[in-house]
Amino acid sequence: MTASQMQARILIVDDETAHLQALCDLLRDHNYETTGFANGIEALAYLRNNTFDLLLTDLMMPGLDGIAMVESARKIDTDLACIVMTGEGSITSAVKAMKVGALDYIIKPFKISAILPVLVRAMETRQLRMANAKLELQLRQHTAELVILNQDLEQARMQAEIANRAKSTFLSNMSHELRTPLNAILGFAQILASDSLQTSLDEKKEFAKHIEEAGSHLLTLINEILDLAKVESGAMKLSIEAITLDEIFAECKTMIDPLAQKRGINVSFAENTNLHVSADRIRLKQVLINLLSNAIKYNRHSGTVSVAAHVADDNHICIQVIDTGVGLSSVQLETIFQPFNRLGREVFNEEGTGIGLSLVKHLVEAMEGSIGINSQVGVGSTFWVKFPGTAAGIPYQQPETKAMVYEVTSGEKSSTQKYLLYVEDNPINLKLVAELIRLRSDLVLLTATDGLLGIEQARLHLPDVILMDINLPGIDGIETRRYLLSDPRTAHIPVIAVTANAMPADLENGKAAGFFAYITKPIDIEQFALAVDSALEFAASKKPI
Incomplete structure (x- = not known):
């Protein structure tokens, strides 16, 4: 006998007890492990809790016949190989048996030598079915893995395209922002150096002033680009410490007052807050000065800027910079922290690099903080930053654009x-x-x-x-x-x-x-x-x- 025969387990169902016992005994002699039942109900109950390789069932039985037995058994175990035995021998009953999943059909009476080849074929068919099912499962798994892999590749490709577009946009914007002040520097320098373009002493002073202002703007731009590169790469060193907000507010007020007075903007700071935040002192001041400068530069005539602080619901310290400027639309808010995006503020003829808010966001997040904005067009904006810490006007009028x-x-x-x-x-x-x-x-x-x-x-x-x-x-x-x-x-x-x-x-x-x-x-x-x-x-x- 083959190894598969020696290991095969057969469930035999036949209402003729003598025939059932004889068949069980004969097949055991040929190294099959057999279990017999005289009715299908008991056989199905046993099959639900035990595993068999073959089902050998009589066709004509009271209660549950062989066709129903095969159909019910295969619902319990789809890998079960089923063979039907009967003395009827009609083509109709054979077709019915095959339709519900029987592999073969044996006519009674039969000799043991006639059934043994049928059982071998059934076992081989069963093993082939199981092997095919395993291959199909592996194929489906490999197909699913391939789909996931293709999805990952497509996502990686899309991310690479987005990164390339972002890189191209960044380089284009950086080129534009660098060339703008350089245009003034080199242009006025060429005029001063030209023999054909005569200039008076006052004009030379004016041109030199333009060169100085453009150079200062260019230096600010370069410094901010370098800071942004450092913080994005993780190369910026931060010294996190407990900082008293009242001290930082006082220092920021001293630095920002000249700009506020020049623009006619009233700036107020919260006093005696008794709040402390965990941050880098220099970078926190850089964040606040940037937000305050924007709030002043893009405010309305005789507008106000107020700085407040409180303990937020998440037990972080929330600092707010509130202005009475023109406000921002929902479209502008979507791209507010993108580098070189000035959100149309260039219409104000204000000097700006367009990367300040992007740098601020990176700095805040590098200090384990968060940043956000609430804004309403025509009313104003509130920028807020949160850090870990403890507790101890006149309607805006668009400047008239005139042709010169x-x-x-x-x-x-x-x-x-x-x-x-x-x-x-x-x-x-x-x-x-x-x-x-x-x-x-x-x-x-x-x-x-x-x-x-x-x-x-x-x-x-x-x-x-x-x-x-x-x-x-x-x-x-x-x-x-x-x-x-x-x-x-x-x-x-x-x-x-x-x-x-x-x-x-x-x-x-x-x-x-x-x-x-x-x-x-x-x-x-x-x-x-x-x-x-x-x-x-x-x-x-x-x-x-």
Whole structure:
């Protein structure tokens, strides 16, 4: 006998007791382990608590016949190999048995030599079924694992794409922010060093002041970028200690008062709080000064800023910086802590790096704290920070945006003079370009501080050439260019992009937008002059009659 036969367990069901006993005895002699029952009900009850390899059942039995026996048994054990025995021998009963899961059909009476091969085939079929079921299970498991693996790979790919886009956006924004102050520094420096652009002593002092201010802004930007890089990489060393809030508030008040007085903003600090927080003293002051500076710079006329502190429900110390500024929309709040995102605040012509709040968030979290904001448009904003610790006005009016006209020659515009419109929201950049063309008697410079005003100026004056910044409040320079192209009155005017957006993708976008030339900041004076002259020549050849 084979090993499978020696190990096989057979459940025999037959209402003929003599036949049942004889069959059990004969199969035991051939190394099968047998258990017999004279009715199907008892056999099924036993099968529920015991395991068998084969079921050998009579077809015609009182109560539960062989067909029902096979069907019920396979519901208990789907791997059970079933064989039906009967003296009837009809094709109909054989088909019924096979439909419910019987593997074979034996006609009574039979010799033991006739049934042994049937049992062997049944055992082999059972083992094949079980092997196939195991393979199917493994295949399903492997398929599920492959699906999970593919999902993980897809998620990793998406995260990599997001990271790459974020990296590209960061580099593009950083390039823009670095080039903006550099434009003023190098531009005014070139004017001071030029033999052809004569300047008075007062103008030299003014230009030197612009260079100093731009250099200071650039230094602040570089320091904040370095701080952000340090804290993101975990390289920034923090000295966490118990800090008295009243002392920090007093130090911040001393530092922030000059800016508040200059802007006419009333700043008040909570007194005698008797609260202590666990934080790094220097970085906590950096966080509060940043929040206070923003609250002052972007406040309304004669607005207020108040600093409060209390023990929050989670037993952390909550510090609030509350302002009466213009507030932020829900869309702005979604991206408020992104680096270089100034949320449209550039419309105020305020100097800013756009990474202050991102740095603040990283610093707060590095000190085991949390940060958030509540804001309502037209009412104001409340920034709050929480740290572990213990307890011991006038309605806002949008500044009026006015177009400025720099006439570089005295008297009325002559027939030989050309209009040059510069659309730029940064006053220093406006001043720089005005100085670059000051000695040109053939030009009158018009300026606009946003895209919509630029379109209005272009339609009103029909300038010969337009200079266009890209990062403008409201509609940007690309969109403004599209408006000008779509208007038959202004479509012919050559437009030169003058921008700090200097990444390859920015240049491609500028080319697609149809700019006559694309000049990146810091401005090179010779390149600027050549581009303007080329645009003037083009305008003269294309100007409508």
